[in-house]
Amino acid sequence: MLGLALHTKTYVCLHVFDGRMPVMLVTRPDGDWCALCGDDHPDDAGQYRVVGLGHVIQQDPTLADVLDLAAGEEAEREIVGGPWTRSTF
Template identity: 40%
Template sequence: MSLKVTEGRLTETRVGAGVERRAFGEFVGPRGELASYAFGWTTGTESHVARLTVGIGAGNPGGASFHAIVFDNEGSYACSLVDEPFERVPEGGPDLTAIEARAHEDLPFIWWVVDRVMERDRRARWMKHWLLGSTSIQTGEVFERTEPILYVSHDADDGLWQLIGASDANPATGKLSHLHHAVEYDPTLLDVLDLQPGESAYRTGPDAPWTRKPS
């Protein structure tokens, strides 16, 4: 059996000047191990800290729900267990405090699940770009949303993301913006948020599939 991460629902709630997003999903490991997860983040706040829950063993001895915060750690992400519960998930059990979670024999499995979810759930990639403050440069037409995004690249030299529409890029009219904001207006970008430095993707229209171009 192959490892499987299945994306579930995504909720969006207006909170002041920002939006609180909560994403849910299910995990199946290569030996049939089951876990449910939820993670969330809120835009428009000074604090760039996300939250997550992973639940295992519902109804069984040792079943539990683990809760943590997720934060920027030198260009990647890191997690820290917390006492406060975040979400209820189907495979979860009793809510563990941070001390109880650290003592749980399945904690290494929980962190392994978190890493796989961060790799494979497209919404987690979106959250990660929010955590890291990934920067994009957009053509004026894309920034003003008069043209759809047809070309995306992740520069190898400086890590900058380029978002280009039908018009040629003009450095004089380019606009800098956080990458996570672009996803709010064009959710199809979720499919290319994992481009590695030096890679790019293009499409013929806003409803066409992305074609990736390796570095």
């Protein structure tokens, strides 16, 4: 998978961490990987957890489609398994 290590640090919101929401937004601010549910979150580090990228992909293999995102890019989808809409910010 593009040479990315399975232990690459990835931020997930608590919703994703707890399995309450699927990942609907993958974004790379400052080059970090963030896998989020797509809802708004308070700007508070307590709303996020750090996991390994491999863990996130294991939970949802469809995320492998967007592992070519570069820093400053993001990809969003409406439904799990649906097409990703990519953008740059």
